Amino acid sequence: MEMLVASAIGATTAAGIYLILRLRTFAVVLGMTMLTYAINAFLFTTGRLVVNLPPILQDHAAGGHATYTDPLPQALVLTAIVISFGMTAVVVMMALGSFIEGGDDRINMPDDDYIMPPLKTVDDQKPEDETA
Amino acid sequence: MSPALIALLPFIGALLPGLLIRSGRTVAATACGTTTFVALLGLLLHIPAILRGEVLIARFEWLPLIQLNANFRIDGLSLLFGILILGIGLLIITYARFYLSRQDSIGKFYTYLMLFQGAMMGIVLSDNILLLLVFWELTSLSSFLLIGYWRHLPAGRQGARMALTVTGMGGLAMIAGMLLLGQIAGSYDISDILNAKDAIQASPYYTPALILILIGAFTKSAQFPFHFWLPHAMAAPTPVSAYLHSATMVKAGLFLMARLWPVLAGTEQWFWIVSTTGLITMLLGASIALFKDDLKALLAFSTVSHLGLITMLLGFGTEEAAIAAVFHIINHATFKAALFMTAGIIDHETHTRSIARLGGLRKLMPVTFVIGTVAALSMAGIPPLNGFLSKEMMLYEASHLAVARQGFMIFATLAALFSVAYSLRFIFHVFLGPQRDDYPHQPHDPGFGMWAGPALLVTLVILIGLFPNTLAGWLVDASAAAVTGGHPHAHISLWHGVNAALIMSLIAIAGGAALLSLHKSFQAAWDSAPRPEAKAIFDWLVLRIVFAARGISDNLTNGSMPRALAAFTLATLFAGSVAWYTGRVGPATRPMLPIEPVPLIGWLMVMVATGCMVFFHRIRVLALVLVGVVGLVTSVFFAYFSAPDLALTQISVEVVTVILLLLALHFLPKRTATETSTIHRGWDAFIATLAGIGMGSLCYAMLRRDFAFDPISGYMLENSYALGGGDNVVNVILVDFRGYDTFGEITVLGIAALAIFALTQTLLQGNSAKRLTNWVHDQRRAGDRHPVMLVIATRVILPISLVVGVYMFLRGHNQPGGGFIAGLAVAIGLLMQYMASGYAWAQERQTIPYHALIGAGVVAAGVTGIGAWFNGLPFLTSDFGYFKLPFLEKFELATAMGFDLGVFLCVVGAVMLALNSLSRIARRAGETVNKNPMDINLRDEPKEGAQ
Structure with a gap:
């Protein structure tokens, strides 16, 4: 099963x-959703695989914890699932916004955005700077 | 006054100019001056105690875990520096009020100045080296602001940057050195470190710690080879130069060396590193100063030289040398501050600082002439002024060294000779000589406000020179006692009889005068001689580093997201592999579970779905269906492996996510074109496979091994019922044990939803709104927009889903459920209404805005948490009890329920706000609104049929 x-x-x-x-x-966005599944499942498995032992206390008197699975990864993953929904929602909205605003859904920066101004020497030592 | 309050007062003062500047420059200046004066007064009141040999300490715990405590101390050394910082600060505040013009925003200036003053006071009053480091960095930052105060001048900006780079780098080295020192001494409190001399000097870490700390001190005090930043910092307004370079900033390094003198000094390393660095700096600074044309540059290099002198004295490591060093700190501060202010007055009046354009100012500015001349003569070391006394002491110490005596004697005399020459040059080339008629501005003496400060200092220069023991002896004794840890008594007198020091002094004065008379030919030789320009080297170095950094970042992230992500993935893989192969892994002890049919089916579904996903992801609707498959199997996976809460959450989130993606896909293209080459995709697949194999094998390796340490959840399982009052441990962890996390998490969720809302608002305005209004849908619209079946079904489902939500919520503490799941269930119920009956119809019936829901959720959770305070318990500690009502079973009420209610509201609000935003975009894009509860939109049908 572990395999x-x-x-x-x-x-x-x-x-x-x-x-x-x-x-x-x-x-x-789809890739991130897939990664979310994988990572949440991975985090969950840090509690190891246990069948039919949910962390719902059955008998208060017994008190032993050996008969339950590890609840902590579950609690962490529960919040992670909800947060990843929030993340997906924000990313989807950004994707949608850039498509509506920019007209295409490419993810790379357009070339003319990327080309940076040439690097000047440590400071622009031109006289007109004095008046700025 | 408490030492802590004295350190705090300048910071309070820093707030005042911003508040008061509208009432005028004088009011702001007075406010700053008053706080400084009060702090000074508070410090002076401690003099009697300090003279009795007491050390005042005030302790406040700040971060005791890392031994960073706000401990302050006042001893002789702090007293000396405190008086200099606050006293000269007071004079500078007055001087700046008259120096700065109306165009300069003086409020900002005073804020920076007070900030700097506070940082300096912090350094000298700290009794904890970590606290001292904090103030140390603060001086670097605030001096950056001060040096670059005239930010319209490129020289100011460059000087400020250079100072910050050099002193900041030194600060980093010093942090490392201080940490080492603290580790050796076993404490970060200076009081404890000072008692640990033997342990520190015996430690193998002594030399590295010493070198690192000295780098910090040398960069700050502009010692060779870091001296070059100081002259460039002269681009600052003169009051700043006068303050930073006479009494404060550059003295911080000296202060530190003096502060740690008892534990660091006295070793071979200390002697050779510190005293030779001091000697070189003294000689270098003095010789360069002789040839500088800019008045302030001359003073700057002379400051470098005098700092070198004091450093050298501290390096000697003897008690007498320490006394001389302390005495020269006082003297240098008095005459150098006066000289800087004089230079500022000359600049202010003649509009130039170029010595070549000055000369003959004696008659035009008699008051300035007297002040400047006395101060310069003191700098030259002419009796009977105070500069003579400490220079004599320095020469005396140099002539009584045990080792390398001749070398130090010759070079110290040479440096003194240069010092005489440039000091006389200041007098002769500026004030004496023929009166000129081509000054850029006709000079005259300034108003009283400007010359009062330097005049006061010059009076001190003369009086300390005449009556050294009465006026300064006590302060020298007290501070030298703090430096050396002994009980030194200074015998300062003008006449010691004829000794080596006097002869050296006479040689220096005669030689200096002779050198000045030949100045013209020397200057010509100097100008034509090639020499390394520190600024050019610095600029070149910075440029190289920037290029290198840009080279790396451009190659990793050139605006291409896949490239950045691939680099990230590979780096993670690499780090993981290194960790795997260098770490230790225990044997696989955990037996494997047998394979059952249900998980096998699930596994097949996931494998097929992911495989199809890779091949068919260009058909986007299909890809979405495949995502849904993986999501559903994931929730089954959770259910199967004993995580009912997770299964419920996953399945409801899955529904919401798919709806969200579908709504977005409504606008996006439905297919992706092939844009990459086969090789490119092969490479991507290779990276992806590597990552998959890595993740899978890591997971397998982990699953086959038992816990290396006992999991902390044992505590939670044992105490869930006893402390949290719930049987569902996952829920108790969420709302109780780790309630803080959950609180942060719902806040983040709310913020995400609000960000979506804000994004939508921008999309509904401007260009994108126009695009949306003219939106052409790329697919045929369904005629039956709101199918009757769906409408009826969802309305029947709504009350059911609400009841399910309430049920999930109520039982959450003891059975699978809780705020998250209930929130999602209710959100899905509401969402169905929007989908089935149309946005407008549903929105009309919904009166609570979703933002309010989010806010209410966060507030409810917060209030519940605060409620614990009234029980005298920490934030978010829950309380619970059991109640009995008629006709009902005994039931439990826990405050955690209030918290869970907050979670519930927040989740509902966030989910609904996100999807709601998408619907609003759809409406703008021409989605029609149905008027009746149920409508069948048949109008489009004939059109479609006609085509």
Whole structure:
């Protein structure tokens, strides 16, 4: 069983990484969603795989904790799931905004945005600077 | 007055100019002057105690865990520097009021100045080296602001940057050195460190710590080879130069050497590093000063030279040398501040600082002439002024060294000779000589406000020279006692009889005068001689570093996101592999679980879905369906492996996410074109596979091993019921044990939703709004926009889903459920209404704005948390009890429920606000609004049919 879980997480990660390396926003959003699944599942498995022992206390008197699975990764992953929804929502809105505003859904910076001004010497020592 | 308050007062003063500047420059200046004066008074009141040999200490715990405490002390050394900083500060505040013109924003100037003053006071009053480091960095920052105060001047900006770079780098070295020192001494309190001399000097870390600390001190005090920043800092307004370079900033390095003198001094390393650096600096500064044309540059290099002198004395490591060093600190501060202010007056009156254009000012500015001449003569070391006394002491110490005596004697005399020459040059080339008729501005003496400060200082120069023991002896004794840790008594007198020092002094005066008479030919030789220009080297170095940094960052991130992400992935993989192969991994002890049919089916689904995803992701709707498959299997996975809460959360988030992506896809292109080459995709696939293999094998390796340490959740399982009153441990962790995390998390979620709302607002205005209004949908619209079946079904479902939500919420503490899940369930119920019946119809029936819901959620959670305070417990500690109502079973009420309610509201608000925003965009893009509860939009049908 461990093998299945590990390979599924690996496959999901690989698909997620492949998709975030694409050039269009939608593929990247999907890739991030896939990565989210993989990472949440991975974090969850840090509590190891346990079947049929949910961390819902059955008998207060017994008090032993050996019969339950580790609740802490679950609590952390629960918030992570909700937060990743928030993240996906923001990223989707940004993708949508850039598509509506810019007319295409490319993820790379347009070339004319990227070309930086030539690097000057440490300071611009021109006289007109004095009047600035 | 408490030492802490004295250190704090200048910072309070820094706030005043901003508040008072509208009432005028004088009011702002008075306010700053008053706070400075009060602090000075508070310090002076401690004099009797200090003279009795007491050390005043005030302790406040700040971060005791890392031994960073706000401990302050006043001893003789702090007293000396405190008087200099506050006393000269007071004079500078007065002087600046008259010096700065109406165009300069004086409020800002005073704020920077007070900030700087506070940082300096902090350094000299700190009794904790970590606290001292904080103030040390503050002086670097505030001096940056002061030096660059005339930010319209390129020279000012460059000087400020250079000073910040050099002193900032030195500060970094010093942090390392101080940490080492603290580690050796076992404490970061100066009081403790001063008692640990033997341990520190015996430690193998002594030399590295010493070198690192000295780098910090040398950069700050402009010692060779870091001396070059100081002359460039002269681009600052003169009051700044007078303050920073006479009494404060550059003395901070000296202060530090003096402060740590008892534990660091006395070793071979200390002697050779410190005294030779001081000697070289003294000689170099003095010789350069002789040839500088700019009046302030001359003074700047003379400052470098005098700092070298004091450093050398501290390096000697003897008690007498320490006395001489302390005495020269006082003397240098008095005459140098006066000289800087004189230079400022000359600049102010003649509009030039070029010595070549000056001369003959004696008759035109008699008051300035007297002040400048007396101060310069003191700098030259002419009796009976105070500069003579300390220079004599320096020469005496140099002539009584045990080692390398001749070398120090010759070079010290030479430096003194240069010093005489440039001091006389200041007098002769500026004030004496024929009166000229081509000054850029006709000079005359300034108003009283400007010359009062230097006049006072010059009076001190004469009086200390005549009555050294009465006026300065006590201060020298007290501070030298603090430096050496002994009980030194200074015997300062003008006449010691004929000794080596006197002969050296006479040689220096005669030689200096002779040198000045030949100045013209020397200047010509100097100008034509090639020599390294420190600024050019510095600029070249900075430029190289910037180019190198840009080279690296441009190659990693050239505006291409895939490239950056690939670099990130590979770097992570690399770091992970290094960790894996260098770390230790235990044997695989955990047995494998047998494979069951259900997980196998799930596994097949995920593998097929991810595989299809990679191949068909260009067909976006299909890709979305595949994402849904993976999400659903994930929630089954959670359910299967004992995580019911996660399964519920995952499935509801899944629904919401897919709806969100669908709504977005409504606008985006439905297909992706192929844009990359096969090789490119192959490379991407290679990286992705590597990452997948890495993640998968890491996961497998972890699953096969038992916990290396006992998990902390044992505590939570044991105490969930006893302390949190709940059986569902996951929920108790969320709302109680780790409630702070959850509180932060719902806040972040709320912020994300508000960011989406804000993004939508911008999209609904301007260009994008126009585009939206003229939006042409790329797909045929469905005729049946609000199918009757769906409308009916969702309205039946709404009350059910609300009840489910309430049920989930109420049972959450003991059974799978809770605020998150309930919130998502309710949000889905509401969402269905929007989808089935249309945005406008649903929105009309919804009266609470979703932002308010988010706000209410955060407030509810916060208030519940604060409630614990009234119980005398820390924030977010929950309380619970069991109640019995008629007709009902006994039930439990926990304050955690209030917190969970906050979570619930926040989740509902955030989810709804995000999806709501998308609907608003859709409406702008021409989505029609149905008027009736149920409408069948048949109008488009004939059109479509006609085509």
